[in-house]
Amino acid sequence: MAGRPNKPWYRASRNEWYVKIDGVQHRLGPDKAEAERAFHLLMAGEEHPAPEPTTREWMYASEVVDEFQIYIKAENSAKTLAWYCQYLDPFKEQFMLQRADKLSVDAVREWVNKKWKTQPSRRSALRCIKSAFRKAVNECKLMSPIAAVKLPEEANRDHVVTKEEYEKLLAEISDETFSDLVKFVWLTGARPQEAYIIEDSQVDLVEQRIVIPAKKAKGKKRARVIYLPPEALTIIKAKMGKGRIFRTKNGTPFDKDIVRQRFRTLEANEKIAFRFCLYHFRHAFAYRSLVAGVDALTVATLMGHTSTRMLEKVYGHLMKAHHHLRNELAKTK
Secondary structure, three states, rough: OOOOOOOOEEEEOOOOOEEOOEEEEEEEEEOOHHHHHHHHHOOOOOOOOOOOOOOOOOOOOOHHHHHHHHHHHHHHOHHHHHHHHHHHHHHHOOOOOOOOHHHHHHHHHHHHHHHHHOHHHHHHHHHHHHHHHHHHHHHHHOHHHHHHOOOOOOOOOOOOOHHHHHHHHHHHOOOOHHHHHHHHHHHHHHOOOHHHEEEHHHHHHHOEEEEEEEOOOOOOOOOOEOOHHHHHHHHHHHHHOOEEEEOOOOOOOOOHHHHHHHHHHHHHOOOOOOOHHHHHHHHHHHHHHHOOOHHHHHHHOOOOOOOHHHHHHOOOOHHHHHHHHHHHHHHHO
């Protein structure tokens, strides 16, 4: 909750002390002296025993989220925690004193639909809430239908951007720093979040590739290698020397929010008739590669997948290439 001082506060409605540290709310128990001790242990980075369980046999909805955020903080990166908190913190604020077992799916869904306007955001919010309640159901014997709430359908990103659409879009983008980012994803099939974090130190000009260390790559298990065709290599070379490669005119590194706003501005100004996102150009890379005859395993490797399963599930745009399928069928004897 914005504006809370970084010290314990008493919540009379629950007869318990709380504190918020690094974006995570901690329950300190009903005893003030013990709450102060636990607070100082937390500030020192030390573990503290959980407060004695309340005599209540039920949980507040906000307690469900508190426990889940503590778990996420312990098991995941700060970036992952921040992603969850952007959806869970408003939920806690809204349903602070609501019993978790009495909270209905309809009430949560109605609030989510009012709070967020786009389908992807609504899906993400419900996914976070569902995860928190599912953990409480599994570990705290909570009874709640929210743990099994059905999520909205995933946003459809399967529009195949043609070369003509790509070139028309580039002609409408007056900012070269943005058009270079779009070109890079189109040419390499890189994930947008990979393009955002590329730095000088990751560029291997000799091997004409970018190597993102495992600790920064998706999944954090293996390094991500992005191979650079000539045009992409030229873009990268021209931007080296400032640390982060893809930056706006004023030097700010591109991120998803800046990119979303750029596309929405083009749409609002009637420069484009379709709401693009960078993933469309990654998908187009898969489509073009498969139509060109590149085998699925190679395409999957170039895109950073470890198998063709994700390629078949998400990038199956070849299903729409009727002319290609007819040509392949003609080869069958």
